[in-house]
Amino acid sequence: MTVLVDCQGLTKRFGHKAVLQQLDLQIHAGAAVALVGANGAGKTTLLSLLCGYIQPDHGRVEVLGHQAGSPALNGRLGALPQDAQFDPDFGLAMQLHWLARLQGMSVAKSRQETERVLALVDLTAEAGSKVAQLSHGMRKRLAIAQSLLGEPELVLLDEPTAGLDPLHAKALRDCIQRLSAHCTFVISSHNLFELEQLCGTVLMLEQGRIRQQVAQVSETAVLRLQLCQENYQSLLPLLEQLPGFVSWQCTSPLQLELQYDAVTASDFDVQLLQVLHQQGIGYRQLSRGQSLEQQLFQSGG
Numbered sequence: 001m002t003v004l005v006d007c008q009g010l011t012k013r014f015g016h017k018a019v020l021q022q023l024d025l026q027i028h029a030g031a032a033v034a035l036v037g038a039n040g041a042g043k044t045t046l047l048s049l050l051c052g053y054i055q056p057d058h059g060r061v062e063v064l065g066h067q068a069g070s071p072a073l074n075g076r077l078g079a080l081p082q083d084a085q086f087d088p089d090f091g092l093a094m095q096l097h098w099l100a101r102l103q104g105m106s107v108a109k110s111r112q113e114t115e116r117v118l119a120l121v122d123l124t125a126e127a128g129s130k131v132a133q134l135s136h137g138m139r140k141r142l143a144i145a146q147s148l149l150g151e152p153e154l155v156l157l158d159e160p161t162a163g164l165d166p167l168h169a170k171a172l173r174d175c176i177q178r179l180s181a182h183c184t185f186v187i188s189s190h191n192l193f194e195l196e197q198l199c200g201t202v203l204m205l206e207q208g209r210i211r212q213q214v215a216q217v218s219e220t221a222v223l224r225l226q227l228c229q230e231n232y233q234s235l236l237p238l239l240e241q242l243p244g245f246v247s248w249q250c251t252s253p254l255q256l257e258l259q260y261d262a263v264t265a266s267d268f269d270v271q272l273l274q275v276l277h278q279q280g281i282g283y284r285q286l287s288r289g290q291s292l293e294q295q296l297f298q299s300g301g
């Protein structure tokens with residue numbers, strides 16, 4: 001698998017404060033990678049190091065086989081910085097066009113790319129407007145458009161949907177999902193629901209290091225079943241007989257968590273609903289998976 005990011009022994013201090021300490025990290029090409037951690041954990045610092053905006057005190061940062069910040073990464077690495085700024089007095093399309101030209105694109109290619117990325121973030125109608133005329137959310141979408149110029153192989157997004165209305169946040173998630181077929185995203189966000197939908201791997205930053213790595217793709221799938229009544233004991237032996245059944249766990253008085261083999265029993269949920277119906281057992285909700293929140297904060301690690 002292609003290694004896109006390779007960090008070894010990365011240490012970054014601000015004054016006496018060590019934000020990253022001997023951090024090792026490898027990111028491979030493929031499904032989007034989430035970066036999570038408390039406020040001040042160092043997510044933006046790590047992304048800034050990968051972009052070469054700041055330098056490490058110790059350690060090595062390689063991106064796409066080059067030292068971070070190398071001109072060789074122009075057009076191959078895209079980034080949405082947390083505090084991305086544009087000149088308020090110039091038009092959107094004009095500024096994207098300049099940025100594309102700075103990446104080395106021809107005039108024609110720059111125009112084409114500008115149109116493409118503005119369409120991706122639903123800003124085509126505002127192409128001629130000045131940045132000063134845009135709302136906060138529109139500026140954010142413009143910054144995202146900028147990160148996608150030139151179809152980079154790796155795109156680092158620092159809190160991409162923060163400040164976006166729900167409709168545009170969803171549109172952006174759909175866009176990231178579509179583009180993920182050809183490009184690897186690293187997304188820093190506090191929105192675990194969003195990361196759950198978008199990312200194959202979740203990296204949790206704590207005390208300067210990658211504390212946990214959660215792979216979300218698994219052969220064992222989980223269903224959460226919220227029941228209406230507590231006397232469901234008769235149900236358990238029937239569940240255990242269902243093809244693909246792996247285990248059950250009672251997570252609260254009315255909630256069961258069921259594990260099953262997602263490869264051989266893709267219709268396990270249908271079978272489960274049939275058993276509930278046959279037994280006359282009412283349920284409130286059936287949902288998929290162990291939430292990312294549970295995986296990160298209830299696994300004891």
Ligand SMILES: Nc1ncnc2c1ncn2[C@@H]1O[C@H](COP(=O)(O)OP(=O)(O)OP(=O)(O)O)[C@@H](O)[C@H]1O
Pocket residue numbers: 014015019037038039040041042043044045046
């Ligand atoms: N330029 C700087 N000078 C001094 N301290 C800094 C600087 N940049 C970041 N820090 C400190 O480094 C720590 C990590 O900050 P960083 O912005 O990387 O965290 P974060 O995980 O992105 O946080 P948040 O979730 O709040 O965005 C914080 O304690 C912050 O105060």
